[in-house]
Structures are given as structure tokens and as C-alpha cells.
Amino acid sequence: MATLEIRDLHVTVDTENGVKEILRGVDLTVKAGETHAIMGPNGSGKSTLAYSIAGHPKYTVTQGTVTLDGQDVLAMKVDQRARAGIFLAMQYPIEVPGVTVSNFLRTAKTAIDGEAPKLRLWVKQMKAAMAELRMDPDFADRNVNEGFSGGEKKRHEILQMELLHPKMAILDETDSGLDVDALKVVSEGVNRAAAGGDVGVLLITHYTRILRYIKPDFVHVFIEGRIVEEGGSELADRLEDEGYDRFVKVEA
Amino acid sequence: MTVAQETAPQSPMTQRPGAKGHTDSGAAFVPDQSRAERLTSYDVADFPVPGGREEDWRFTPVDRLGGLFQVEPTDESRLTFEVFAPQGVEIGEAKVGDPVFGSVLRPADRASAAAWAGAEKATLVTIPNEVELSESVRITMTGDRGSGQRPPRVNGHLIVDVGRFAKATVVLTHKGSAECATNVELRVGDGADLTFVTVQEWDDDAIHLAQNDALVGRDAKLKHVTVTLGGEIVRVCTNVRYSGPGGYANAIGVYFADAGQHQEHRLFVDHETPSCVSNVEYKGALQGDSAHTVWIGDVLIRATAEGTSTYELNRNLILTDGARADSVPNLEIETGEIIGAGHASATGRFDDEQLFYLESRGIPQDEARRLVVRGFFADIVNRIGVPEVQEHLMTAIDAELSLSIGPASV
Numbered sequence: 001m002a003t004l005e006i007r008d009l010h011v012t013v014d015t016e017n018g019v020k021e022i023l024r025g026v027d028l029t030v031k032a033g034e035t036h037a038i039m040g041p042n043g044s045g046k047s048t049l050a051y052s053i054a055g056h057p058k059y060t061v062t063q064g065t066v067t068l069d070g071q072d073v074l075a076m077k078v079d080q081r082a083r084a085g086i087f088l089a090m091q092y093p094i095e096v097p098g099v100t101v102s103n104f105l106r107t108a109k110t111a112i113d114g115e116a117p118k119l120r121l122w123v124k125q126m127k128a129a130m131a132e133l134r135m136d137p138d139f140a141d142r143n144v145n146e147g148f149s150g151g152e153k154k155r156h157e158i159l160q161m162e163l164l165h166p167k168m169a170i171l172d173e174t175d176s177g178l179d180v181d182a183l184k185v186v187s188e189g190v191n192r193a194a195a196g197g198d199v200g201v202l203l204i205t206h207y208t209r210i211l212r213y214i215k216p217d218f219v220h221v222f223i224e225g226r227i228v229e230e231g232g233s234e235l236a237d238r239l240e241d242e243g244y245d246r247f248v249k250v251e252a
Numbered sequence: 253m254t255v256a257q258e259t260a261p262q263s264p265m266t267q268r269p270g271a272k273g274h275t276d277s278g279a280a281f282v283p284d285q286s287r288a289e290r291l292t293s294y295d296v297a298d299f300p301v302p303g304g305r306e307e308d309w310r311f312t313p314v315d316r317l318g319g320l321f322q323v324e325p326t327d328e329s330r331l332t333f334e335v336f337a338p339q340g341v342e343i344g345e346a347k348v349g350d351p352v353f354g355s356v357l358r359p360a361d362r363a364s365a366a367a368w369a370g371a372e373k374a375t376l377v378t379i380p381n382e383v384e385l386s387e388s389v390r391i392t393m394t395g396d397r398g399s400g401q402r403p404p405r406v407n408g409h410l411i412v413d414v415g416r417f418a419k420a421t422v423v424l425t426h427k428g429s430a431e432c433a434t435n436v437e438l439r440v441g442d443g444a445d446l447t448f449v450t451v452q453e454w455d456d457d458a459i460h461l462a463q464n465d466a467l468v469g470r471d472a473k474l475k476h477v478t479v480t481l482g483g484e485i486v487r488v489c490t491n492v493r494y495s496g497p498g499g500y501a502n503a504i505g506v507y508f509a510d511a512g513q514h515q516e517h518r519l520f521v522d523h524e525t526p527s528c529v530s531n532v533e534y535k536g537a538l539q540g541d542s543a544h545t546v547w548i549g550d551v552l553i554r555a556t557a558e559g560t561s562t563y564e565l566n567r568n569l570i571l572t573d574g575a576r577a578d579s580v581p582n583l584e585i586e587t588g589e590i591i592g593a594g595h596a597s598a599t600g601r602f603d604d605e606q607l608f609y610l611e612s613r614g615i616p617q618d619e620a621r622r623l624v625v626r627g628f629f630a631d632i633v634n635r636i637g638v639p640e641v642q643e644h645l646m647t648a649i650d651a652e653l654s655l656s657i658g659p660a661s662v
């Protein structure tokens with residue numbers, strides 16, 4: 001059973017006005033089969049946490065550790081982290097001109113599994129996964145994220161998660177920009193992936209809306225680069241009613 | 253080989269690349285002299301030997317062009333000329349005095365004039381009126397260095413004459429080693445449809461200066477494709493004019509420059525006739541020390557060319573340090589009565605966000621870079637529309653990439 005452990009994580013980013021500390025000591029443990037929601041106001045560092053775990057070169061870890069089943073994630077290159085089982089569904093997925101979705105998915109699958117998938121089986125799998133996410137089959141021939149609507153990009157992220165079978169899935173505001181129907185479709189995708197109990201989910205969100213469809217086991221309140229409160233799903237309901245003001249004031 | 257690094261500083265002469273590249277939608281660079289005033293002549297003596305300061309030679313290493321500014325006969329003994337002619341096409345010769353000889357092209361620089369003087373006859377490819385070829389005409393010129401001190405001198409003159417409502421694809425390939433100057437005349441008859449592909453796949457020591465002139469007839473379509481991969485110095489000047497309204501010219505190009513290579517592509521679309529369309533799109537990649545590419549896109553919309561629509565784009569991807577891409581779009585507009593005129597020029601390096609996205613899906617960095625470069629070229633390559641050229645080109649691009657990135661693993 002996979003365990004992601006984040007200990008005292010400090011992360012900075014280089015800005016035009018010098019180095020800026022964004023994460024200030026994050027502690028978090030996510031085990032396979034668990035769903036954790038991270039909620040926090042704009043700019044609190046949620047995406048920074050997600051990117052840092054995935055290894056985006058823009059962010060510098062200055063202190064702390066991240067391990068997956070005891071393995072030092074921070075020592076791994078970006079692609080190695082993915083092959084170790086970490087998956088990041090991005091808040092703003094990137095367009096890759098000239099690279100088709102089907103080519104991209106097949107290349108990624110081959111890299112993750114260490115061997116090319118059996119072609120016929122793979123095509124069937126891909127089509128089925130796309131159908132479940134209500135994605136038109138035409139998307140397979142389109143360039144990665146190019147001209148996709150916000151909601152289509154998010155579905156495409158979840159499609160990748162379903163096909164690549166990660167151990168730890170970090171979903172950065174996958175719910176934003178989705179209408180109610182799309183939100184249901186995407187949530188079902190996440191629940192399907194999590195159903196086997198062998199994947200841990202770290203769900204970053206702004207709103208409680210998605211938590212009606214994906215039940216978190218734990219909710220963490222994220223303010224100014226660290227977790228300031230933890231609880232069960234009832235905490236999300238409180239946040240819905242009270243907002244983050246209480247925490248922000250405490251911090252200030 | 254050098255490994256691509258996107259953080260290292262650039263040579264000061266290089267176009268400053270940003271992560272996303274620079275897209276200039278404002279006014280293009282307009283030189284002092286109008287493109288309309290540039291000299292053309294069949295007489296070599298009318299063109300002084302270029303010293304390198306001239307507007308049209310300022311990017312070219314003129315001191316390395318060997319004898320190409322002088323008139324010299326073709327070294328026939330070291331040149332192989334092969335023609336594959338599908339049914340329906342006529343292959344022949346044309347000489348001075350024949351009406352088709354020089355009916356499209358007038359030399360615009362000394363090298364072209366010298367080649368003109370050095371070639372007594374032209375190869376004439378005729379597609380009669382209303383004939384549609386089902387297969388490509390393939391012409392291959394191969395220079396043989398043999399044991400010679402220098403590569404053989406070659407003067408080329410090709411005329412492609414496409415009759416009314418005829419349709420054809422002609423692929424001209426240059427291989428081997430030569431000091432080569434060529435003139436190509438493309439006559440696209442009214443309502444005709446020509447795809448002309450010129451492939452420069454020379455050995456490392458070849459020098460090639462080419463002028464391609466096209467005359468696009470009423471309601472005719474021309475697709476002019478340039479693929480430049482090999483050679484020490486390759487310079488292809490492509491000039492397009494229209495002989496009637498409704499003409500459509502699509503000039504696309506792909507180039508890949510390695511260490512020490514100079515690849516120069518100069519386009520000039522002269523809109524004199526109303527209601528014509530031109531679309532110019534070139535993409536290039538550069539890798540290795542002192543790889544240099546030049547792209548000049550001149551478009552002139554004369555006062556008479558009302559209803560013109562034109563767009564030109566050049567994008568360069570710099571894969572390693574020490575490479576330099578020059579890109580100069582130049583739009584002159586003499587009438588306000590046009591449908592559209594736009595241009596974009598961008599030179600950049602690998603986009604870190606794209607690479608991160610691919611790598612975050614488990615794809616190793618080399619593989620991610622290869623995907624991005626193939627993707628960069630894909631839209632143009634797919635528009636060539638000649639399957640054998642497309643496949644060959646993608647294979648060639650993979651081979652080029654294996655120099656800077658390492659061999660493909662999948």
C-alpha cells in the first residue's frame with residue numbers, strides 16, 4: 001500500500017523581486033485508499049504544493065522531505081516521479097502543438113509501464129475511458145489541449161489519470177471551470193480510479209461543491225503556505241458556511 | 253554532441269528567444285528601397301560581384317560561395333540527372349528562343365544570372381492542358397565529388413509548364429556534392445494546380461544557390477514546398493507572381509540546420525494582380541555550433557492588387573547554444589483595398605512548460621523533446637500533401653534529432 005509523506009516542506013520561487021517563500025513547513029501523509037481534500041484561499045500555495053511534489057523546475061525545495069513508500073521523491077526527475085506513481089492533474093493543462101492526444105497517451109503509457117501496450121487492447125481501453133468521460137472520440141486525433149475548452153482540458157487530465165493508474169493522484173482544482181454535468185462526469189472518473197483502494201487522492205479545491213461527489217476522508221485547511229487545521233468532511237461544511245476568514249485572521 | 257540547454261545565454265547576434273517566442277503583429281521591417289525596385293537581368297555583367305553588404309546578400313557568407321558568381325560550364329561528367337515521368341507528362345528540353353524559355357524567371361542576383369549563362373538548355377516538364385497526373389514527377393540531381401579537389405560545378409535550369417486545368421506534383425531532389433546554381437521556372441496555367449517540392453539533401457560540402465520563380469495563372473493553385481536539410485550553404489530564393497485574378501499561392505518550408513550549416517530562404521510574393529491569395533509558412537530547427545538560418549519574407553501588394561489576402565509566418569526552434577536564426581518579414585502595402593495582410597515571426601527555445609507537462613506523464617526528457625520538435629514541424633509537414641516526401645522528412649528529422657538528443661527509444 002502506497003504512502004506519500006510530506007514533512008516540513010519549505011518551497012521558494014524566484015521572482016523578479018528576489019526569492020519568495022511560498023510553502024512554509026507542510027506536513028501531510030496520504031495513504032492509498034484515502035482521499036484528502038486541501039482547501040485554501042487564492043494564493044495560499046496549493047498549486048505550489050502540487051507542482052513541488054511533481055517536480056516542476058520553477059520551484060525550489062529549501063527544506064523538508066517528500067517520500068513515496070520511503071523513496072526520496074525530491075531526488076527524482078520529473079519523469080521518474082511519474083513512473084514511481086505520482087500523477088498531477090493540472091489546474092491549467094498545457095497545450096502541446098502538433099502532438100496528438102493518442103500519440104501522447106500511448107507514449108506516456110509506454111513510459112509508465114516500461115513497455116508498449118498491446119495496440120488493439122489499448123485502443124479499446126482508450127475509447128472506453130473517453131466514452132465514460134463523455135469525450136468525443138475525435139479528441140484522440142486532436143493536438144494535446146490545443147483549442148480544448150476549460151472543461152475539456154480537465155476531462156483530458158482525468159482520462160490520463162484513469163489510463164496511467166498512478167499510486168498517488170494530485171488533482172489541482174480539477175473542479176474549477178466545470179459545469180454541474182461535467183463535474184459529475186469528472187467526479188465519477190476520480191471515484192472509479194479510487195474505487196480499488198490502491199490509489200491515494202489529494203484533491204485541491206477552492207469550493208466544497210466537488211466534495212458532494214467525491215467524499216474526502218480528511219480535510220486540510222491551507223493558509224499562507226501551511227496546513228492550519230485538519231478534520232473530517234464536516235470541516236468542509238464549516239468552511240462552506242464560514243469561509244477562511246477565521247484562519248486568515250489567526251495567521252495575521 | 254552538445255546537449256540542448258534552455259537556460260544558457262545566447263550569442264548577442266541571435267534573435268532574442270523567449271519561452272513562447274516573439275510574435276510581431278505590428279508593422280514589419282521596411283527597407284529603404286522598395287522590393288519593386290530590385291534589379292533583374294539576364295546579363296551577369298549587370299550584377300557586380302557581391303561583397304556581402306548588399307541588402308540581398310547581407311546574411312550570406314559570400315566569401316565561401318566558390319565560383320558561383322562566375323560563369324562556368326556544368327561538369328556533366330560528375331552529375332547524374334534522373335527523371336521519373338509518370339504517364340501523361342512530357343519531358344523535353346528548351347533552349348533560348350523557345351517561347352517558354354525565360355517566360356517566368358528573370359535572374360534577380362548574380363548567381364542566378366551566372367547559372368543562366370552557364371546552362372544552354374533547360375529541362376522542360378510539360379503537363380498538357382487538362383491532364384491530371386496520378387503520380388509525382390520525380391527529378392533527382394546528384395553531384396559526385398569523386399576524387400576532385402572541389403565538388404563539380406552544376407548549372408541547373410528546370411521549367412515546369414502546367415497547362416490549363418492540369419494537375420501535377422513535381423518533386424526535385426538535390427543530393428551528393430556540388431557547387432550548384434539553379435533556376436527553376438514554374439508556369440501554372442489558368443485553373444491549374446501544381447505542387448512543386450524542392451528538396452535540398454546535399455552532403456556536408458555542397459553549396460547551392462537557387463532561384464525559383466513561379467507565375468500563377470487565373471484561378472490557379474500553386475503549392476511550393478522547400479525542404480532543406482543538407483549542404484554547407486544553401487540559399488533558395490522563391491519569387492511568386494500572378495498572371496490573373498483568383499490565384500492562390502501557398503509557399504511552405506521546413507529546414508533543419510546543424511553545426512556549420514548556413515540555410516537561407518528568401519521569399520518574395522509580388523501581388524500585382526487583384527484578388528489573389530498568398531500564404532507563406534516556414535519552420536526551422538537549429539542545433540550545433542554556428543548553425544545559421546535566414547528567413548526573409550517579402551510581400552509587396554501593389555496599388556493594382558485590390559482584394560489581396562496574404563499571410564506569412566516563420567518560426568524557429570533553437571535546440572542548442574551557438575545557433576543563430578535570423579527572421580525578417582517585410583510587408584509593403586500600396587493599396588488599402590485588401591482583404592487581409594498579416595505576418596508573424598518567432599524564434600524560441602524549448603518551452604519548459606510543455607516539457608514539464610510531458611515529463612510529468614512519465615515521458616523521459618529526451619523523448620519529450622523529440623515529441624515537441626516533431627510536433628513543431630507536424631502542421632507544416634502534414635500540409636505538404638505528398639506522402640513519400642512527408643514520411644521521408646519525418647525520418648530525416650528524427651535522424652537530425654538523434655544528433656542532439658540521442659536516438660529514439662520508442
Ligand SMILES: Nc1ncnc2c1ncn2[C@@H]1O[C@H](COP(=O)(O)OP(=O)(O)OP(=O)(O)O)[C@@H](O)[C@H]1O
Nearest residue numbers: 013014015022041042043044045046047048049206
Ligand atoms: N513565478 C512566480 N513569481 C512570483 N510569485 C509566484 C510565482 N509562482 C507563484 N507565485 C506566488 O505564490 C503564491 C502561491 O501561488 P499558488 O499558485 O501556489 O496559489 P494557489 O493556492 O494555487 O492559488 P489559486 O487558488 O489561485 O490557484 C501566490 O501568491 C503566487 O502569486
Ligand SMILES: [Mg+2]
Nearest residue numbers: 046047091173
Ligand atoms: Mg492553484
